[in-house]
Amino acid sequence: MIKKVDASKLKVGMYISNFDRPWLETPFLFNKVMLKDDKQIEKVRKSCSYVYIDTDKGLDVQESESLADADKKIEHEMQETIQEALKREPPPEDKVAFHEEIKKAKKVHSETKEVIKNVMQDVRMGKSISSGDAKKVVDDMTESIMRNRDALLCLTQLKKRDEYTSFHSINVCVLCLAFGRHMGYQKHELRDMGIGALLHDVGKMKIPDEILNKEGKLTEDEFKIMKRHVIYSAEILSTSYGINQRALEIPLQHHERYNGTGYPKGLKGDEISMFGMLSSIIDVYDAITSNRVYHNGMPAHDALKRMYEWRGKDFQPILMERFIQCVGIYPFGTLVELDNSDIGIIISINRIHILRPKVLVIINGNKKPYGEQKVIDLTEKLPDKNYKLSIKNILDPIALNIDTQQYLKGKGLLYTTSS
Ligand SMILES: [Fe+2]
Structure with a gap:
């Protein structure tokens, strides 16, 4: 057992x-x-x-306790904590609706993908990077997040096993901007945060391929070399025009940990800057939810549950809770089973009633795909005032061989990216 x-x-x-x-x-x-x-x-x-x-x-x-009991307990505790915190700090409201923003968000997302690819190519070839293009896309992403944070957040589901580093860079940037806005940062601060986040791992392009792309665990010596990517990133960015000291806190501190066990400096607690603390949460969240060439990522809800347990050790506890409020207990793209046995994908976050997002139902209780998929709002109630449907379980799309990205592309919520 x-x-x-x-x-x-x-x-x-x-x-x-x-x-x-x-x-x-x-x-x-x-x-x-x-x-x-x-x-x-x-x-x-x-x-x-x-x-x-x-x-x-x-x-x-x-x-x-048995594993199942312990898991249920932590799930319940996390839900209670986040619900209580939301009563104290209601989330900021969006200025425009999701459907108005998604087209613009897709455009800037795809431009950012090109920019990050070029930047990485330049670093690989030993050229200095021109930060102008990167700053332009970060400005556009900041504007998009200020209008409606969910459009770009939804696009963080776009991930490719064989292009991990570029998708990870964009995702860390989007998540930092959304989290920064949730925390009340002003536009100019978000821009600093965004540029530091987008380029936080460019130093990896100076790490030998056999270490960067090694399948499985690095040896102690290889890990020592890998750790240097934070210094390389900071060196590259500090010589780039228009990138300020505050933005540099992200490449330098995203691997520091709250209890002092991180690197490069082993900073502890408040010695880590706010940008450093926020980006360390986001870097881990995106890394453990992404599929890599040699391992599968975990469902986002499960990742949040694990990270909630690590708070106080790896992450500043209040910030960890606020991050869960920002992305939702059931983030975009989470595959769920409802209590009528239907299976669906989360397509909208409800930040007031956090357990009641909108779900795109794709498979019925007899395991047959729905010809026409319908969207169910879990806040809907029966005449007796009970909720019509609720989430029963979180499912692993890889284990069930369900391509959630394909369904979302069909609904126009994601786009097909070229390599
Ligand atoms: Fe890193």
Whole structure:
């Protein structure tokens, strides 16, 4: 049986079947570990709050909850916390409707894709980058986010396994702008944030391909080289015209962690700037929800749940909660099962009634696709005042072989990107 165990309760002889974070972010070479000595236990405690143990393969722990119970508890706690926080800080309202903004958002998104591709090419060839084009698209994205943050947020679902770095750069930029607006930043601050976010990983183009694209875990020496990308990014940006010191905080600090375990400086708590803290949340969120050549990303809702648990350790706790308010407990593109067994995709976030977004229903309870897909608003009620439908489960589109991007393109919510 798999059990979730607090790291403080680990004992020699327990068999770890999974960590509380993606294996790539743990100091272990394998994702399954038999605990052999106290030194190993110390190593786990340093990087994880809890782990999953397999009691069929190693020692059991008494009084521990089953995985399902622990997961239900954290889901409930996260919902309560976010609902309470929303009562205190209602989200900002959009100036125009989603359907009015989506066309403009697609245009600037596709222009940004071209710009980031060219910038990366220039860095790879050792040329200095011209920041003018990047600043222009960041300005346009800032305007779009100020009018309606959901149009560009919806487009963050556009991801390609083989073009991870460019899509990741755009997604981190869009998410930073949306989160920045949610936090009340002014337009000029969003522009600084946006340019730092869009170009935060350009230094990766100076990392040898065999390390950058290695399938699986990096050795300690390879990881040391990989870590240099933050310094390279900051060096490249500091010599580019019109990129200020505040924007540089993002490339320099997006791998710092709240408890001091990040890099390059191991900054702790308030030593990390606001831009650094916001971008570290976003960088991890996009990384663990993206499909890479060698591993599948996790559903966004599950990623938020995991990151909610890591708050206080990896991320500033209040900021983590506010980020969940910003992208929604069920972010765009989440595949869900409703309580009538229909399956659908989240196509609109409800930031007041966070558990009641709009869902594009694609498959019926008999596992047959709907000929004509319908949109269901989960705030709809029956005459007896009970809700008509609610979300029952989160589903993994990869496990079910459902291409959510294809459905959303069919509805005009995404566009087909050329390579
Ligand atoms: Fe990075």
